Amino acid sequence: MTNTAAIQDRKPSAGGINSTFLRIEIKRMLRNRRTIIFTVLMPAIFFFIFGLSNKDQLLPNGHSYGQYILISLTVYAAMTAATGAGSQVAVERAQGWSRQLRLTPLLPGAYIAVKAAAALTLSLVAVVAQFIIGALAGVTMEPQIWLTAGLVAWLGSLVFAALGLFVGYLMPSQNVMQILGPALAILAMLGGLFMPIEIMGDTFGEIARFTPAYGIGQLARGPITGEFDAIWIVNVLVWLAIFVGGAAMAFRRDTKRV
């Protein structure tokens, strides 16, 4: 039991990432019904609406439209999953949990790292779920295309995990996803995830190239379009920098105010 000598001689805790924290975070995410609806069910429904009727139509290079739309919607699912996971900090701030954590040795950087890891876990679930639905619906691709497209969609979702953290630290709202949900749908549309950019018209087509979902979408579809442009990587990196910078700024403002 407590004795004063022992109390004064204690060593500081490291305050780093720990497996219990990570495990409980992931568990929380997976049992949240709303997250699952946003990340698995909605993209699946979109696939059945947009993709199923003309999935066997062929693109000029011989790949099917079904492949094109499946990969696009997988990127959408992954970005929604990651944003949703990141934005949970808004809920935790509103419930006073962030403040409670400041009464423990946990370092702010470790908290962010755990959030990012949980976001990546959820977006991995989203990618795998979407691919299973696509495969069951009859979309076929070579194994390396599944793998490459899946990896790009998954890792690219880190950009949106940062967006989620940014908005989560900026807004006090408990219902941050009600604002982010429609915003993500607009970004997905502008980024060419719901329909090919070529059919959007000149003005929107031009705007699309500067939006955050565009680069990831183009890169993920690269294996089937057979195209590659370094500007897509630039697009991803610039948006990653903007969202990480914004999240860091909003985080600092949040912890200073209390």
Added chain:
Amino acid sequence: MTDVPAVQAAGLHKSFGKVHAVRGLDLTVQQGEVVAFLGPNGAGKTTAIDMILGLSTPDKGSVSVFGRTPRAAIARGQVAAVMQTGGLLRDISVRETVLLTAAMFDSSRPVDEVLTRAGILDIADRKVEKCSGGQQQRLRFAMALVSDPGLLILDEPTTGMDVAGRRDFWSAIRADASRGRTVIFATHYLEEADAYADRIVLVRQGAIVADGTAAQVKNLASGRTVRATLPPGGPGPVGRTASCRQGGVRRRPGHRSYR
């Protein structure tokens, strides 16, 4: 073993915009004391506690916990707090909450032990959102016990509890404090301060206006108005009523009446 105070605060000031919430607060709490921060809402109790916990930085003055900065004391699990509201995740169970808190510290007490001490072992698998206000408060208490802190700070811990819940909660705290833990609790109930504290610190308008044993301060605070005329510039207060003549109550100059 050194006799470093559990808390040493000197000349603390904190303002929020135009509101000067804490104005020149000095406080030393020795190890093993059970101290009540008694004062009305808005007296600056919570602001002072936030500074002791390192949740906010004083505009002026200094504060140390076991001779260290609040943050260093927290990193060593030397101080823990039970806050008034919030601080819980609704979507996990009672046990998971304590497990999660324990995981942040390199060494901690066993989860079942703190759940037992807080009297919530039987609801360990209940979701936090399904717990009553009193149960949630016991959960906050359990979380505070996880690091076996030398100093426990409670900010109005029984707000919103019914009489029975309040009594149960305090008997758990009291049992814990009897084992040598230093306890500081904020309250605006005189009865609570009287029943559970060895020493009462009366806070008003961001400063300490009286500091003494429960009996001494109780007399000052029990509803009658006590006037003390203070000679300008001099520290010695002149008391007029019976309660003041009992002596031992340290008065702070600059405050003319207590209610």
